Amino acid sequence: MQDKESRRNQRYENYVAAITPKTGTWHSLFNSFWIGGLTCLIAQIIGDIYYAVFPYVGKDLIVSFTSMTIIAIAILFTGLGFFDVIARKGGAGSFLPITGFANAMASASMEFKTEGLIMGTSVKMFTVVGPVVVNGIVWSAVAAIINLLITGGV
Numbered sequence: 001m002q003d004k005e006s007r008r009n010q011r012y013e014n015y016v017a018a019i020t021p022k023t024g025t026w027h028s029l030f031n032s033f034w035i036g037g038l039t040c041l042i043a044q045i046i047g048d049i050y051y052a053v054f055p056y057v058g059k060d061l062i063v064s065f066t067s068m069t070i071i072a073i074a075i076l077f078t079g080l081g082f083f084d085v086i087a088r089k090g091g092a093g094s095f096l097p098i099t100g101f102a103n104a105m106a107s108a109s110m111e112f113k114t115e116g117l118i119m120g121t122s123v124k125m126f127t128v129v130g131p132v133v134v135n136g137i138v139w140s141a142v143a144a145i146i147n148l149l150i151t152g153g154v
Contacts, residue, residue, distance in 0.1 A: 028091055035090025039099055043070050067098060074099035078106040101132065 047066035054062070077083040083103045087094040094100055108127060 031089055032091045032093035034093070035086065036093030039070075039094070043067075046070065070099055071102040074102035075106040078103045079110065083107075 043066055046069050047062055050062050050065050074083060077086070083094070087103070095103065
């Protein structure tokens with residue numbers, strides 16, 4: 001019985017190895033780098049355009065407009081199915097900028113839209129946000145404490 005189970009496990013491992021896409025580490029890193037860099041470059045261009053069109057608006061407001069625009073583009077790309085193609089190619093370069101967070105929220109909303117506007121779209125969207133906010137707060141507090149200990153409160 002043990003031998004039969006180990007042969008079955010070996011066949012399964014061979015199957016998984018056969019269908020798992022082969023990617024090289026350096027190739028993946030390169031794709032992540034250029035996709036993430038391109039995302040940031042596009043955001044910078046959008047910010048520069050906003051600054052050229054609205055030269056008397058404060059820098060903080062321009063940054064906010066730029067972030068909102070990039071988020072809206074990411075949500076639009078998620079809805080149209082483009083973001084998945086970019087994410088398959090770019091890996092971490094596509095989901096580490098704010099665009100990845102927008103994609104995660106939008107795709108969670110889309111996945112559960114059949115459950116209704118409130119209990120589906122709205123509630124499921126925040127299942128992604130909750131852990132991100134909690135981790136952001138916790139690790140920001142840890143970083144602040146470490147900074148306080150290292151700098152002596154300066």
